[in-house]
Amino acid sequence: MLLGVHCSIRGGLQNAFREATSLGIDTFQIFTKNQRQWKEKTVDSEEKSIFLDRFKNSNVKMIFSHAPYLINLASGNASIWKKSVHALIGEIQRCHELGLVFSVLHPGSAKGLSAEDGITNIIKALKRVLSATKNVMVKILLENTAGQGSSIGYRFEHLRKIMDEVDSKRIGVCFDTCHAFAAGYYMRTKTGFEATIEKLDSIVGLEHLHAIHLNDSKGELDSKLDRHEHIGKGKLGLEPFRQIMRRFPHIPKVIETPKEDKTDAVNLEILRKLSRV
Ligand SMILES: [Zn+2]
Ligand SMILES: [Zn+2]
Structure with missing residues (x-):
């Protein structure tokens, strides 16, 4: 059913498979390096062969990355913008080496700029990243955001504008339930969920x-708060998750809720049940 979690890479990339095996999941998301640092990292051949070997011998069907949070393609600061472009190129190359199909990216924060100028910077950056990695298939998925601060991507129209201008088959979208709700898309009920997905379809296109990031929300509707809560324990409740589990079995879905003891296993069990009943 392509259901998993964000796995930890503490102690090495290959350790993500240990977590995946213990949770019995068939997909997961990882950071491909320490995501709090700008320092670049290339995947060495030993690391790569161990990772690919574990992948082959696991039940995991699809793995993808979340790009480092430091990356800000919207930045009006030339040095941060350049570092961000460079870091995303590195991320795409690591994904390619490791057999990851795509990298999920927060479009960026337009601090001190208008949203339009921020979006212009993102478009320019993505074009540069795609042309610097034109021999790889790895896609970049723009994630909808909660709209905290000056972040871009809390309206589906932002994502559409970026996709239109970049105009590449290698750009797609990742839908985060918590972010959408916090950004003002009402999804607590079946009707609300369906209306939101219809909007996503008409503006971005479900193709x-x-x-999908499956996170409940600590923040209220339109709170612009990016605070993930365990499945069914937040302001979203179970309904949108039931809908997603039934409607999108073919799309990889991962949980990104705080990892306390056994919470991943509990959340996964809730989701599996929702998909069955
Ligand atoms: Zn994210
Ligand atoms: Zn997310």
């Missing part, structure tokens, strides 16, 4: 939806 560009390649991943």
Whole structure:
């Protein structure tokens, strides 16, 4: 059913498979390096062969990355913008080496700029990243955001504008339930959920939806708060998750809720049940 979690890479990339095996999942998301640092990292041949070997011998069907949070393609600061472009190129190359199909990216924060100028910077950056990695297939998935601060991507129209201008088959979308709700898309009920997905379809196009982040929300509707809560324990409740589990079995779905003891296993069990009943 392509259901998993964000796995930890503490102690090495290959350790993600240990977590995946213990949770019995068939897809997961990882950071491909320490995501709090700018320092670049290339995947060495030993690391690569161990990772690919574990992948082959696991039940995991699809793995993807979340790009480092430091990356800000919207930035009006030339040095941060350049570092961000460079870091995303590195991320795409690591994904390619490791057999990851795409990298999920927060479009960026337009601090001190208008949203339009921020979006212009993102478009320019993505074009540069795609042309610097034109021999690889790895896609970049723009994630909808909660709208905290000056972040871009809390309206589906932002994602559409970026996709239109970049105009590449390698750009897609990742839908985060918590972010959408916090950004003002009402999804607590079946009707609300369906209306939101219809909007996503008419503005972005569901054919560009390649991943889903399953997170309940600590923040209220339109709170612009990016605070993930365990499945069914937040302001979203179970209904949108039931809908997603039934409607999108073919799209990889991962949980990104706080990892306390056994919470991943509990959340996964809730989702599996929702898909069955
Ligand atoms: Zn994210
Ligand atoms: Zn997310």
